[in-house]
Amino acid sequence: MSTPAEGRIVFEDVSKTFTGRAADTAALRGVSLEVAPGTIYGVIGYSGAGKSTLIRLVNGLEHPTSGRVVVDGIDVGSLQGARLRTAQKRTGMIFQQFNLLETVKVRDNVALPLRLDGVGKTAARARADEVLEFVGLGEKADNHAGELSGGQKQRVGIARALVRNPKILLSDEATSALDPTTTGQIIELLRSINREYGTTILVVTHEMDVIKDLAEEVAVMAAGEVVEQGTVLETFLHPKADITRDFVTTVIPQGIPQRVVEHLGGDGLWRLLLVDDQVTQPLVSDLITGIGVSINMLHADMTEIRDHTVGQMILKVTGTPEQVAAAHAFLEARVAHVEEVV
Incomplete structure (x- = not known):
């Protein structure tokens, strides 16, 4: 279980450029923001804004071209090999498309990270059953993943992300493939994880409805830059950037015909x-x-x-x-x- 002091994420003037055959692409440009331990932080932007690149820097799936990503005082971009793999185990990841093994039982999908860590089969399955109960799918442990609905699959994905007791949970468009009712259920599940375990949750999305119901603070991104950041309430009440106002109007219409x-x-x-x-x-x-x-x-x-x-x-x-x-x-x-x- 995480303690309130764990789970701090700091981006210090971070840029990321991808090298291509025809031209280089700047995915992030001088991003600086801080996610406090035990909070839920949202990052919103349209496709191509750099959100997914940002979140992949936290667990070392990508490395910054310049600047630093510091997680609990450790510069993740400086880690390699075994040290990087150890750090990655302290961070769980929830994906948009679930990334489950469809013909494998739910229990074994959830236990897979522990089995890869060398945990014995019995202990890994027992831990998988614990987190499946927490996400409300204990009775589905012996089903194959392909037999589940989209919302159930996402709950399995969340259980798999939790199985190592991570201090940080990363959510990459985790609700965008779900209907509104199921989205609401997943949002409440993420909030309960934050309440019960003190887990820091970093959410990237293009849905302002998700931000308003889930996050405490938000950063708005466009073209690889953070154009606005602050508390969610203040952002809704006093949006400054044009793109922020566009997102806010999807929840609170700004005018009349x-x-x-x-x-x-x-x-x-x-x-x-x-x-x-x-x-x-x-x-x-x-x-x-x-x-x-x-x-x-x-x-x-x-x-x-x-x-x-x-x-x-x-x-x-x-x-x-x-x-x-x-x-x-x-x-x-x-x-x-x-x-x-x-």
């Missing part, structure tokens, strides 16, 4: 963001009764981001200039963010 904006006019057309207790305030009734403005509610929704509730409203506020100004000041004092819809 332009023809509606043109019909109503931009003055007094505001988008509000509310967090936690703010979502339960009687804002609209207080604006009407207390300030005397008219309110046209155009849109409202709510979502959960990790352990926070985030609400959104788009309002058209009408009144005298003094009333509208008073309404704006009222809202600024009571919600997380107010902005004009343009």
Whole structure:
């Protein structure tokens, strides 16, 4: 079992260039970020952003061209041979396509890393049964992997990644081949691993829904660079980079149809963001009764981001200039963010 002090990952000005026949390809450019021990850290970006290369540097499947990847104080890129193999055993990997042996029993798929380590068959199978029970597949131990559903196969892949008691778990697009319901189940399983064992989890994905439900912090990547990083909540509330806003809008739409904006006019057309207790305030009734403005509610929704509730409203506020100004000041004092819809 990991302790809270284990599992720190630090990228120090890391670049990675792949040499090709026609031209070199820069997969990573000066990436610096830190994953604290015992946390769940997300890296999001579109295809080609460098996410998978980044995660493969942590367990030494790739080595940086420059910079350092430091795991628990050890420069992984400097390791070779037996020292590298020893370090790799402390890191588990979950793959998008499961990478199971379809005609081999589930128990033996999970036990395989231990068998490769030289652990006896009986002990390896016993440990495999333990982790299969943890991921909720104890009754499937004697099935062949090819008989399982996609979600069950991913649980087996997670069990295999856990069988060595790793301090760090790496998830490379682990949910992208799954339906939304199964994705939610896998996210909850990963959160339970983090809670129960204190395992550091580094997740790379192109799905912002996964980030909002799973990660505590996030780095946004584009063209091999980290363009933005911070807590997931802050990133959702105040995205800075255009690509970050694009990802956020897949979870929280940022506006309303332009023809509606043109019909109503931009003055007094505001988008509000509310967090936690703010979502339960009687804002609209207080604006009407207390300030005397008219309110046209155009849109409202709510979502959960990790352990926070985030609400959104788009309002058209009408009144005298003094009333509208008073309404704006009222809202600024009571919600997380107010902005004009343009």
